[in-house]
Amino acid sequence: MIVNKEISKLKLYNTFSRKKEEFIPIDKKIVKMYTCGLTVYNFAHIGNLRTYIFEDILKRTLLYNGYKVKHIMNITDVGHLTSDADEGEDKIVLKAKKEKKSVWKIAEFYTKAFENDLKKLNIILPDFHKKATEHIHQMIDLVKILEKKGFTYFRNGNVYFDISKFPNYGKLAKLDLDKLRAGKRCEIDKAKKNPFDFVLWFTKSKFEDQEMKWESPWGRGYPGWHLECSAISMHYLGNHFDIHCGGIDHIAVHHTNEIAQSEAATGKKCVNFWMHGEFLIFKKEKMSKSKNEFLTLKTLQKKGFSPMVYRYFCLGAHYRQPLNFSYDVIENAKSAYDSLSNKILEIKANIQKSKIDKNFTKKIQNEFLAKINNDLNMPEALAVMWKVLRTTKIGCKEKYKLLLEFDKIFGLNFEKIDEIQKEKEEQFGERELVEKLVKERNEAREQKDWKRSDEIREKLEKLGVEIRDNSNGSTWKIKS
Numbered sequence: 001m002i003v004n005k006e007i008s009k010l011k012l013y014n015t016f017s018r019k020k021e022e023f024i025p026i027d028k029k030i031v032k033m034y035t036c037g038l039t040v041y042n043f044a045h046i047g048n049l050r051t052y053i054f055e056d057i058l059k060r061t062l063l064y065n066g067y068k069v070k071h072i073m074n075i076t077d078v079g080h081l082t083s084d085a086d087e088g089e090d091k092i093v094l095k096a097k098k099e100k101k102s103v104w105k106i107a108e109f110y111t112k113a114f115e116n117d118l119k120k121l122n123i124i125l126p127d128f129h130k131k132a133t134e135h136i137h138q139m140i141d142l143v144k145i146l147e148k149k150g151f152t153y154f155r156n157g158n159v160y161f162d163i164s165k166f167p168n169y170g171k172l173a174k175l176d177l178d179k180l181r182a183g184k185r186c187e188i189d190k191a192k193k194n195p196f197d198f199v200l201w202f203t204k205s206k207f208e209d210q211e212m213k214w215e216s217p218w219g220r221g222y223p224g225w226h227l228e229c230s231a232i233s234m235h236y237l238g239n240h241f242d243i244h245c246g247g248i249d250h251i252a253v254h255h256t257n258e259i260a261q262s263e264a265a266t267g268k269k270c271v272n273f274w275m276h277g278e279f280l281i282f283k284k285e286k287m288s289k290s291k292n293e294f295l296t297l298k299t300l301q302k303k304g305f306s307p308m309v310y311r312y313f314c315l316g317a318h319y320r321q322p323l324n325f326s327y328d329v330i331e332n333a334k335s336a337y338d339s340l341s342n343k344i345l346e347i348k349a350n351i352q353k354s355k356i357d358k359n360f361t362k363k364i365q366n367e368f369l370a371k372i373n374n375d376l377n378m379p380e381a382l383a384v385m386w387k388v389l390r391t392t393k394i395g396c397k398e399k400y401k402l403l404l405e406f407d408k409i410f411g412l413n414f415e416k417i418d419e420i421q422k423e424k425e426e427q428f429g430e431r432e433l434v435e436k437l438v439k440e441r442n443e444a445r446e447q448k449d450w451k452r453s454d455e456i457r458e459k460l461e462k463l464g465v466e467i468r469d470n471s472n473g474s475t476w477k478i479k480s
């Protein structure tokens, strides 16, 4: 579809202004976009993946609006400490110690796993995803510029960014520095002149055995976490680019520090649109890799929920709204996705049936565009899709064409729905096994064979299934 920009201008919420703004790219031909990648010391959890799905929808919307997109993402394989504010240990080093592997092996393993997850979720891969450790040179150059311009100081073996030299510090997060200074944000590093100063280059860390170290003008050491995103984004996208995104946890520290580094170095605004996805919440808390209990895409698959079901689940909430995860709610998403798949299969089976209503088609296309261009309103865009599925105004041939058009945004792989259906059946042996066991248990109960019934209950519990008995038999659900 050729988008008529006059019908519906693309508006995106800019965290910087706290407003929806019309999106106008710096260069008419190509949008330059940067997304913060994963810290590869563990599998991505489904909270991380929610953010990557939001960023994928954003990219697809830009493409739908006729723009070309240059998309860069980093891979954090060094320097991200257990606290975002320069405290604690390097997350990858910690994991390497725990697993008795080299840091490089850990980073390589989890980077591969992350790429697999992105592919399974049908996320369009960035043009480049760049490892922090392959850009040490650019990071050192950036620190040299900051040093030359007087934004740094060297204390206790580390190079710090001096926020007192950068008057706009904290604007993105609307930080009230005086108020925060009075409170306790973090255990303050005594070498810092100001608690909000941050490390650009460590030569002395608070822990031994940092395997990843490089020569630098300040001594052998390693970069502070925020440095990589400034250095990589500027290297590939230039000093001023269109969109920078991440999860909302990045607003207060990571992106705030990135702005300070990049803008202090160039003296110019670095990014036009800052966009942030809200959290996935699990058991009333932000899902987080540093907590023991987090769910991966694999965990969901094992419980019978395919990556496309998870994608559909995420589309059901606006990216700026927190999304609560539980097995009950994903079960609902699964039912809706199954019903959607069945409807599409039915439409495909009747593809020769045509009924044209140009007015309806035009109206629905414009409605869809208005929803996605209104700051990526996916729940309402899905509602437009359901309208198409239900209507009798157009035939299956016309419906299918519209659905494929909409799927350029949803990325639910409508075209391959038959294959997905087949794969699902092969992959989810566990669901079939559960259903078989429940049936056997019901039979045992009918025959009053309580011993057998209890044995089967135990087996089901080991599979993570909770079973409830009632007068009509038994129902089961996956334990949350």
Ligand code: AMP
Pocket (backbone or CB within 6 Å): 036, 037, 038, 039, 040, 046, 047, 048, 049, 050, 051, 076, 245, 246, 247, 248, 249, 250, 277, 278, 279, 280, 281, 286, 287, 288
């Ligand atoms: P990290 O590996 O911690 O750097 O996180 C990778 C991406 O996931 C970042 O954009 C984070 O902001 C985002 N993220 C982390 N936790 C969550 C969560 N619970 N829900 C949504 N996004 C998250």
Ligand code: ZN
Pocket (backbone or CB within 6 Å): 035, 036, 037, 229, 254
């Ligand atoms: Zn980043």
